[in-house]
Amino acid sequence: MNLTVYLAGQIHDNWRSEVKEKAKNLPLHFVGPMENHDRSDNIGEEILGEQPNSIFKDDAASKINNLRTQVLMEKSDVVIALFGDKYKQWNSAADAASAVALNKPLIVVRPKELHHPLKELSEKAQVTVENIDQAIQALSYIFEE
Amino acid sequence: MNLTVYLAGQIHDNWRSEVKEKAKNLPLHFVGPMENHDRSDNIGEEILGEQPNSIFKDDAASKINNLRTQVLMEKSDVVIALFGDKYKQWNSAADAASAVALNKPLIVVRPKELHHPLKELSEKAQVTVENIDQAIQALSYIFEE
Amino acid sequence: MNLTVYLAGQIHDNWRSEVKEKAKNLPLHFVGPMENHDRSDNIGEEILGEQPNSIFKDDAASKINNLRTQVLMEKSDVVIALFGDKYKQWNSAADAASAVALNKPLIVVRPKELHHPLKELSEKAQVTVENIDQAIQALSYIFEE
Amino acid sequence: MNLTVYLAGQIHDNWRSEVKEKAKNLPLHFVGPMENHDRSDNIGEEILGEQPNSIFKDDAASKINNLRTQVLMEKSDVVIALFGDKYKQWNSAADAASAVALNKPLIVVRPKELHHPLKELSEKAQVTVENIDQAIQALSYIFEE
Amino acid sequence: MNLTVYLAGQIHDNWRSEVKEKAKNLPLHFVGPMENHDRSDNIGEEILGEQPNSIFKDDAASKINNLRTQVLMEKSDVVIALFGDKYKQWNSAADAASAVALNKPLIVVRPKELHHPLKELSEKAQVTVENIDQAIQALSYIFEE
């Protein structure tokens, strides 16, 4: 049995590579958003052409990014959402809540000090952990006999 | 025909009173989270007793807050989520995304300058506006003949 | 038992008034889109302000129109969609198909000569009739003992 | 990961071949309606025998065409609906709206000048583009790392 | 608390009157198909005009009858389906199975000697009884304190 895992969350460092490396012995297939931040911001204009202003540029980009997210999250069995101390990350919170509403089990990864602002979302998650190792352990446990 | 509207978002100022006042001639019933911030933070310990530390205190509070949210959002026909420039508001983003996943039409209210970090969530919303007057206009339009 | 009926379709003549008048003795409540065509086209700019060009103006208007449709169709027990020989009426076709997908019984009203282009949609409808009197008869039959 | 894409829309030119050719390096499998227009119109009588008149002939054909559509759209991960300036294309609009209601992400392809009559349907789509190249770019983006 | 009960099954005798009379002290509202058999058979031609032959006449009638059934069953909390020893009653079996698939609790009423041909449907029902008094007792039990 193979599982597909959607890696929601910020795209400002290479945490997804760390997840993939640490989980390389598990039968997992990882998907997620475009991690190239500039490309993610520009994809709307790249496809739809120049937009009237930065708000419309953002609208255009988010249409394409949400197309990707909707297709890939639908294919997933589990969602991991990682929160850090930088950026607003409302998109991550939205993806995490969508996962819960779609009955996809959600693992939230966040540093301890972010607990308070994440508390209602953590409570909706199946489990909240503080680092990637713990998330991998939880995924690994699904396969153990 | 009466509609029930869930007012998601921050509880740090009295924006909900403004909504209710401005919509007082529409057949709308408003519900939402506990707006007394201290009570919202303490409700877990108030009901479940003292918790081992602040993380467990938060867990306890969020269980009761999410009970309220789940019951009231289920009763709602439309969800308004207001974002401001203070606080992390991850809970607001999560409630907004839950509304979309539950097929509740979502109106996002946010100042223009917050467009970029909210862009994917705005794109999922039925409509994004910049102030409460616009949100009320949109609700009013549902009833106009 | 009262039923709510959504009247989808063109807004270029007063066919909805005819439906309401002819059904006035049945326990039906009718809802539907904004019938003032100019207002329907302008509602986006009215609420969201001037848009960069006519496509963005249309986008803005359709967000508000779809908010109204989503709320009111969700409240409905039956959907009537009327097609005429003018205009493209793609929006009517889309509303009609949405009704079917939401398990709302659909009554299509269309002149006989439009059968061919509507054939797949007619086949999805619960019943297709040629005039408003027939649609009212079908609704009336639900209540007869 | 392979995706299945349903190509809704008119069957009067060979736009589907263009899509397949341009996407040949992506892991996509394309499905769609019968593209032989005469066969699509006659399939009802071919299977069910001669019908009393052209309306019943159309009814019979649409039963078989809708069987095909229902089976293949259910198997699809994404739907592309292309609109042109000829024909009524109500069936295309209906298929597009069904896709949205089934939570299949929808890409609408239409020439710019058709924006107004398609505006509510475009707003329901995940993204609206003007040509096939843009639709392929959007699909390609789902797979990019 | 009031409950709505759909009375599926044959329309060849007045068993529904017996149900209503015997349940008159319970807070129940009963709905069901057209009980005037001729009208049920002719309703298609009455609304849609003369049809080419008896099969098309039946098709037309069943469209209107199924419109009624779909609307009223959707409004129901419980479904009672009564089977007798006359007629094929495939329509009753279909309505009963639809109720189960829609998560409406189903009470089957049938004489003991019909158990064998109804066995799989009885097994899907919440309860199978032999007469109307037993069905009323089961409904009454829902309200007892």
Next chain:
Amino acid sequence: MNLTVYLAGQIHDNWRSEVKEKAKNLPLHFVGPMENHDRSDNIGEEILGEQPNSIFKDDAASKINNLRTQVLMEKSDVVIALFGDKYKQWNSAADAASAVALNKPLIVVRPKELHHPLKELSEKAQVTVENIDQAIQALSYIFEE
């Protein structure tokens, strides 16, 4: 693309073999109920032991038969239900209606003279045909280019 087809209906002759033979060049996998009639009737007592009387024997058998049907119909993309002029076939009608309620496209096969008693079920089906060849043609059409 392969499709799985559930063959509902009577188990008193070998019509399923005819379907399989005639469809042998299509990418179809067929499933269905136990076709050995005695075994189908006795499977309850075979597994659960002797039952108090024939009604309980039937109950026991139908539990096992419905287990099989539920598992296999869930795996199916299309359902064919064949009706003949013998036996009550209420189980077939129930399986056919379950398929419709589960959004599985339904093909009804029945001799012309059975149209009247099957009329509401036929109307719920995607298509109704008179013989197996026609059903195979309809399935074949799904794959044609």
Next chain:
Amino acid sequence: MNLTVYLAGQIHDNWRSEVKEKAKNLPLHFVGPMENHDRSDNIGEEILGEQPNSIFKDDAASKINNLRTQVLMEKSDVVIALFGDKYKQWNSAADAASAVALNKPLIVVRPKELHHPLKELSEKAQVTVENIDQAIQALSYIFEE
């Protein structure tokens, strides 16, 4: 806004009366299983007649009890399940898990010392408390402004 609360759990003492008394100032309507234990055990034979042995007697009773539970839980907005230290209470656990699967928020009430055997079910609940007062406080919080 009124809420309906299903009171699942043992029927061996009068805890439901305590709930109703303590919540009498809240806009709540309470429903639940038959609390007369003998009647609950005998209702199958009362309606369906004498059964062959005690297992069939139990089967008959549980059909009627589950009819009641299914109807009333479907009408409920919140479910409270109370566990005590006597009896197996598997039925209570099943009702509680059904509530969660139906997206009804669940409040588990149990003495502290029962935490271990209830741990997975508690984790699925929205909140777990130790006594009725706490459950009422949680319900009250939904209505507080």
Next chain:
Amino acid sequence: MNLTVYLAGQIHDNWRSEVKEKAKNLPLHFVGPMENHDRSDNIGEEILGEQPNSIFKDDAASKINNLRTQVLMEKSDVVIALFGDKYKQWNSAADAASAVALNKPLIVVRPKELHHPLKELSEKAQVTVENIDQAIQALSYIFEE
């Protein structure tokens, strides 16, 4: 056709090995909870670190156990739940009821003398048997021709 079977129930003896051995000639893939009881109890602290007391330790463990259950039950076509005469087994009852609510056919295995406390759950199951051999026979019957 292969089926995946979730083996819910107690983890205090090796009944799952018996199931797997006896079903080794059937095209079945078995999944289920962690069977190492100590590991199941300790997995929360193993991943999340030491907890304040035994209740929080249990909470932590059940989060991880429920993650596993949710992922694997979602992948399953059938659920077997085995009850014995030891332990409270509320978790087993909850898993069994979840399966029913998710439309997964449920086979309950229990010794005859446990019928009374399991009666409502047995009634929700597709079939209740007394031993593993019977459960395997029922599964085998799904594949027989």
